Amino acid sequence: MFQPSPWRADFPAIAALQRQHQTYLDNAATTQKPQALLDALAHYYQHGAANVHRAQHLPGALATQAFEASREKVAQWLNAASPSQVIFTHGATSALNLLAYGLQGQFQAGDEIAVSALEHHANLLPWQQLALRAGLKLVVLPLTAAGLIDLEAARQLIGPRTRLLAVSQLSNVLGAWQPLEALLALAKAHGALTVVDGAQGVVHGRHDVQRLGCDFYVFSSHKLYGPDGVGVLYGRSEALGKLAHWQFGGEMVHVADYHSASFHPAPLGFEAGTPPVAGVIGLGATLDYLASLDQAAVIAHEQALHGLLLRGLHDREGVRLLGEPKLALASFVVEGVHNADLAHLLTEQGIAVRAGHHCAMPLLKGLGLAGAIRVSLGLYNDSDDLQRFFEALDKALEMLR
Numbered sequence: 001m002f003q004p005s006p007w008r009a010d011f012p013a014i015a016a017l018q019r020q021h022q023t024y025l026d027n028a029a030t031t032q033k034p035q036a037l038l039d040a041l042a043h044y045y046q047h048g049a050a051n052v053h054r055a056q057h058l059p060g061a062l063a064t065q066a067f068e069a070s071r072e073k074v075a076q077w078l079n080a081a082s083p084s085q086v087i088f089t090h091g092a093t094s095a096l097n098l099l100a101y102g103l104q105g106q107f108q109a110g111d112e113i114a115v116s117a118l119e120h121h122a123n124l125l126p127w128q129q130l131a132l133r134a135g136l137k138l139v140v141l142p143l144t145a146a147g148l149i150d151l152e153a154a155r156q157l158i159g160p161r162t163r164l165l166a167v168s169q170l171s172n173v174l175g176a177w178q179p180l181e182a183l184l185a186l187a188k189a190h191g192a193l194t195v196v197d198g199a200q201g202v203v204h205g206r207h208d209v210q211r212l213g214c215d216f217y218v219f220s221s222h223k224l225y226g227p228d229g230v231g232v233l234y235g236r237s238e239a240l241g242k243l244a245h246w247q248f249g250g251e252m253v254h255v256a257d258y259h260s261a262s263f264h265p266a267p268l269g270f271e272a273g274t275p276p277v278a279g280v281i282g283l284g285a286t287l288d289y290l291a292s293l294d295q296a297a298v299i300a301h302e303q304a305l306h307g308l309l310l311r312g313l314h315d316r317e318g319v320r321l322l323g324e325p326k327l328a329l330a331s332f333v334v335e336g337v338h339n340a341d342l343a344h345l346l347t348e349q350g351i352a353v354r355a356g357h358h359c360a361m362p363l364l365k366g367l368g369l370a371g372a373i374r375v376s377l378g379l380y381n382d383s384d385d386l387q388r389f390f391e392a393l394d395k396a397l398e399m400l401r
């Protein structure tokens with residue numbers, strides 16, 4: 001059954017890619033951009049770029065106004081209690097590194113940090129390196145066969161020594177919502193700080209950070225149909241108060257002398273240097289666009305397409321899914337076929353999917369795999385895209401077997 005996307009025409013790159021015979025199914029890596037974002041970027045650059053928070057002139061005032069309006073839009077999108085809880089970074093990775101440096105003073109040698117076995121390198125390596133720097137223990141929470149963080153095991157492993165829990169909301173490889181409510185409750189019962197990597201989760205549906213109850217939540221704009229080079233670190237005010245400044249320079253300083261300085265609190269104190277002004281304004285425009293869509297219709301469309309994807313994969317002999325993906329993506333391997341060979345043949349047929357370890361090497365290794373193919377969906381994909389993918393897959397498998 002044809003499953004059209006009512007939003008496809010809002011994303012000019014999709015038609016452009018189609019003219020180049022490309023079917024884009026790598027949305028978990030990054031997304032195409034809506035016209036509303038392109039218009040906002042063109043408007044900003046065509047009407048006068050300016051730095052924010054420092055110039056008294058009109059372009060500076062307008063840029064600052066638009067920049068701070070975006071902060072409010074992000075706060076609204078996440079239902080943060082205040083825009084001052086939103087720090088702009090350069091991406092989820094830089095937000096997580098900011099946390100791993102900024103929180104270092106909160107830990108003592110022997111303290112434990114818990115992550116899960118499915119984390120993207122961005123939510124593993126900053127904590128691993130912090131543990132190595134500060135003599136902490138990194139505890140890795142194992143997974144169930146369905147690819148969920150194992151709550152039974154977590155109950156054994158999270159305890160009074162746990163000072164921080166950092167977990168993904170939605171795995172970029174396994175595509176399942178993690179049992180965050182129970183995990184966060186467990187960590188909080190022991191007084192640990194909680195960090196949620198929302199890089200994949202934020203794209204699907206609306207999420208309420210207050211209801212989630214995490215201390216910190218991070219995401220990258222480019223995966224949410226926004227510009228690249230921009231990320232968000234949300235923090236509860238009390239948790240933000242625990243962060244030490246970690247990058248120093250313009251704008252974050254209150255008073256500076258040759259031998260000492262004092263710094264602004266969050267958010268400005270954590271936005272040293274010139275921020276990605278156009279990108280932040282563009283993220284605001286993207287959120288305006290997304291907020292104008294019927295959220296229930298978007299979710300229903302994504303689920304219908306995901307169902308088609310799963311059925312198609314199940315129907316093909318030798319295809320093995322990783323975990324039990326519930327939405328947005330599916331990773332798979334094919335018996336007797338190397339994922340790099342398959343990816344090569346898919347690429348040759350204009351199918352843009354991702355192959356390899358998906359920046360989660362320990363997870364793939366734990367599954368006994370060197371790599372897998374991942375198909376990930378965006379709101380502009382339709383069933384014709386999947387049909388082209390399956391035709392290309394069948395052709396490739398015929399050649400490889």
Ligand SMILES: Cc1ncc(COP(=O)(O)O)c(C=O)c1O
Binds near residue numbers: 028092171197359
């Ligand atoms: C779950 C997850 N966390 C973090 C990241 C890092 O995002 P970025 O590279 O935009 O910083 C990604 C990117 O793929 C991801 O999928």
